[in-house]
Amino acid sequence: MSSTGRSGRRRGETQTRDAIAFAARAAFADVGYDRATMRSIAAAAGVDPALIVHFFGSKEGLFREVTALPPEMGAAMAGLADGPRQEVGLRFAQAVVGMLENPATRPVILARLRSAASHPEAAALVRELVSRDLGLLTSSLTDDRPEARAVLAGTQVVGLAFVRYVVRVEPLASMDAAAVVDVLAPTFQRILVGPLTD
Amino acid sequence: MSSTGRSGRRRGETQTRDAIAFAARAAFADVGYDRATMRSIAAAAGVDPALIVHFFGSKEGLFREVTALPPEMGAAMAGLADGPRQEVGLRFAQAVVGMLENPATRPVILARLRSAASHPEAAALVRELVSRDLGLLTSSLTDDRPEARAVLAGTQVVGLAFVRYVVRVEPLASMDAAAVVDVLAPTFQRILVGPLTD
DNA sequence: CCTAGAACTCAACACTCATTGAATTCAACG
DNA sequence: CGTTGAATTCAATGAGTGTTGAGTTCTAGG
16 A cells, blocks of 8 residues: 555654645745755755656645645635625635744645746736635625626725735834734624615 | 936936836836846836846835835825715725825826735834824724724725735726725725724 | 046946756666 | 666856945045
8 A cells, every 4th residue: 555654764754745845835935936946945945856746746836835735715705605694704804814923834825925026827826716715705795896896895804914914113013913803803794785876 | 517418329327227116117007026126127117137236226225215115195095084074985996096096196006016925124114104194084983993993994905906906806907097086985984084993 | 728526437246036947866666 | 576767966057146345436625
């Protein structure tokens, strides 16, 4: 069979792959695509840079693989439409802040976002995230300009992530998650199901 | 006297300096600090790379000088507090969208924002912009957590700029300025002078 | 006219980057 | 035990980076 079984000092395949992926995600999230060098990622994973290209083909391939999102995320977004309509803003705020606080999903999102500023392919990933996944939610909520609502919600999400985690402006950067949810929920409520203009 | 007077094919000092500054602003705004190379900027300005360091000392110095904002901008922000209180969101939305559409100020803001993702010094500039300049406005509007309101407004501004100009998500990227103002004004109104939570 | 100094260019340096191909080390299997 | 093949390393390559110092060309002042 093909189950792992490391012995000696050499790690099994998936084990090393995962170590590289983990280090790469952290690096992309922390310093962006350009400054996350193969060398720094390899060093963090305790590995030779050449091994990264052996596993992932190229830096581009590494980035693509490592910033992939679980496909069930789109469904989870759409699922937020279920439940009381006057609380959808709150549910959405909880979901977004939850994903940004979750150590499994945060690096993926920050890697995409930080890299989007200089790496066109990363920008495309963010674009897709905003218009497709958020579009699923808004179009199952209303018929009144759902694409506009999706992109407005996206604006708010991107702004939150950028200001809180990338630029780190106080007091937002140190606010606890619950307070962030409280403060954002009304805005999302209006954007998602309220009147778009006054 | 020291007035310019170009003749022959050589340009006067300020003329060349300005050409370099212009090209640098555009480059930083378009591709961010790291990908805006001295060579590409020099080529765009029709000049040798060494001349840039002759004028600006270093790439860092160039960036710092070229992304400086007119000092009267802070005052302009605070000035938005004057006028009917129930329309301050609209005035603020107009001011922000105006700055982002104005070809003189847009590159400066986008250069800061795009570079903030990977360049810590640029991140500091954005941080300063949000907490200082927006703080001036909110603290002259209310005593109810003005710093929190400033950073929330900043979140919205950053999100707008990033989604509309950097990532370019439709339909926001192609929306005309007036429509953007209409759609953002209510959000700003609530953030600036409305109740912070429901 | 001539000379001082500023604008400007050229070629090079020292580095860092991603990627490569050949070598080596190991684990599993017959 | 010996051999196949994958995991892993090593050293090198070529391209691109910011910066430097010496050199050239122009303008302005005496």
